[in-house]
Amino acid sequence: DTAVSQTPKYLVTQMGNDKSIKCEQNLGHDTMYWYKQDSKKFLKIMFSYNNKELIINETVPNRFSPKSPDKAHLNLHINSLELGDSAVYFCASSSDREWNTGELFFGEGSRLTVL
Amino acid sequence: AQTVTQSQPEMSVQEAETVTLSCTYDTSENNYYLFWYKQPPSRQMILVIRQEAYKQQNATENRFSVNFQKAAKSFSLKISDSQLGDTAMYFCALKWAYKYIFGTGTRLKVLA
Numbered sequence: 001d002t003a004v005s006q007t008p009k010y011l012v013t014q015m016g017n018d019k020s021i022k023c024e025q026n027l028g029h030d031t032m033y034w035y036k037q038d039s040k041k042f043l044k045i046m047f048s049y050n051n052k053e054l055i056i057n058e059t060v061p062n063r064f065s066p067k068s069p070d071k072a073h074l075n076l077h078i079n080s081l082e083l084g085d086s087a088v089y090f091c092a093s094s095s096d097r098e099w100n101t102g103e104l105f106f107g108e109g110s111r112l113t114v115l
Numbered sequence: 116a117q118t119v120t121q122s123q124p125e126m127s128v129q130e131a132e133t134v135t136l137s138c139t140y141d142t143s144e145n146n147y148y149l150f151w152y153k154q155p156p157s158r159q160m161i162l163v164i165r166q167e168a169y170k171q172q173n174a175t176e177n178r179f180s181v182n183f184q185k186a187a188k189s190f191s192l193k194i195s196d197s198q199l200g201d202t203a204m205y206f207c208a209l210k211w212a213y214k215y216i217f218g219t220g221t222r223l224k225v226l227a
Contacts, residue, residue: 031213033215040219041154041204041219041220041222042217042219042220043206043217043220045214045215045216048213048214050213055213056213056214088158090160092160094215096213102148102210103150103162103165104150104152104160104162104208104210104215106159106160108158108159109158109159109160
C-alpha cells in the first residue's frame with residue numbers, strides 16, 4: 001500500500017483551464033503539505049494543513065485553493081492555469097506527535113505541464 | 116527568518132570513494148530537526164538521515180553520516196563507499212513546528 005498517493009501523476013493542459021490534484025495518506029498523520037518543485041528543482045512550500053485546519057499559506061496566488069475534507073486527504077485545485085504553473089507538485093505528510101521526529105513522507109509527485 | 120543554504124550545486128565522486136555535501140542553516144528556534152532527503156531520477160523523495168537538534172551525537176545510517184555543528188549551524192552529509200545508486204539530488208531540510216524548508220539541492224553524480 002502506498003503511504004502517500006497523489007493522482008494524477010502527469011497532467012497536461014491548456015492555459016486558462018482549471019485542474020485538481022488529489023492526495024491521500026494512510027499513515028494516520030495529522031499534518032499534510034503541498035510543495036511545488038520548479039524546473040531548477042527548488043522545493044517551495046505552498047500550504048500546510050493540521051487536522052483539516054490551514055496552518056501555513058505561503059505567498060501563493062489565490063488561483064490555488066487547497067481543500068482538506070478530512071485529515072487523510074488534501075487536494076489542490078488550480079484555477080485559470082498559467083504557463084508558470086508548470087512544475088512538479090508534491091504532497092507530503094508528517095506526524096507531529098512528541099515521539100516522532102516529524103519526517104516528511106512524500107507522494108510520487110504530479111507533473112503539471114501547462115501549454 | 117529561517118534559511119537553508121546548500122552551496123554546492125553539483126558534485127561528482129568516483130564509485131567506492133567518499134563525498135561530503137555541505138549544508139548551513141539559520142534559525143532562531145531552539146527545537147528543530149534537520150534532514151537530508153534524496154531525489155533520484157525517479158523523482159521520489161526519500162529520507163536519507165535525520166538529526167534532532169538537541170542531540171549532540173551525529174546521526175549515522177549505514178554508509179551515510181552527518182557532521183552536525185550546532186554552534187556553526189552546519190549540517191553536512193558524508194556518503195562513504197559511494198554507489199552508482201547514490202546518484203541523485205540531495206536536499207538538506209530544516210523543520211520547526213509544522214514548517215519545513217529545503218535548500219536548493221546538490222546534484223550528486225557517482226562515476227563508474
